[in-house]
Amino acid sequence: MSEQRAVDRRGFFATLLMWGGVVLGYGLGALFFLKYLVPMGLKVRYREMYAGSLDDLEVGQSKKIRTPSGETFVMARTPDGVRVLSEICPHLGCRVHYEAEKKIFYCPCHGGVFNAEGTATAGPPYDAGQSLERLRTVIRGRAVYVLIKEA
Numbered sequence: 736m737s738e739q740r741a742v743d744r745r746g747f748f749a750t751l752l753m754w755g756g757v758v759l760g761y762g763l764g765a766l767f768f769l770k771y772l773v774p775m776g777l778k779v780r781y782r783e784m785y786a787g788s789l790d791d792l793e794v795g796q797s798k799k800i801r802t803p804s805g806e807t808f809v810m811a812r813t814p815d816g817v818r819v820l821s822e823i824c825p826h827l828g829c830r831v832h833y834e835a836e837k838k839i840f841y842c843p844c845h846g847g848v849f850n851a852e853g854t855a856t857a858g859p860p861y862d863a864g865q866s867l868e869r870l871r872t873v874i875r876g877r878a879v880y881v882l883i884k885e886a
């Protein structure tokens with residue numbers, strides 16, 4: 736009888752150990768798979784790119800800048816600073832320009848209008864809730880830098 740209990744106890748612990756190993760193994764596998772799907776701890780890193788000097792742009796003027804990846808942006812000197820917005824309209828990809836007298840970024844293709852923050856305020860982009868991508872700027876002295884996401 737006591738020998739039978741010892742065997743049952745051994746069997747119980749063996750089964751417990753086996754299931755513990757199975758749960759641990761599959762649990763770790765699932766954890767690594769989730770970590771693969773959703774990379775945690777990956778910070779978006781930015782680097783500064785020189786975009787020009789404030790001396791090169793009067794208030795109301797704008798110029799085109801190109802990032803190392805080939806994207807083009809409109810850098811506009813606004814009354815309160817500098818704005819750098821994507822030149823490509825999110826509606827159908829036409830080129831946007833800055834209209835200083837209205838203080839807007841305008842897409843001539845279908846009349847898309849964007850404010851200085853890049854938010855659409857009229858036209859098809861407004862109807863679709865689309866915005867222009869905006870690059871953050873850093874101004875040191877008279878030099879303007881834009882922050883570019885590192886790949």
Ligand code: FES
Binds near residue numbers: 825845846847858859
């Ligand atoms: S492409 Fe700009 S509004 Fe249509």
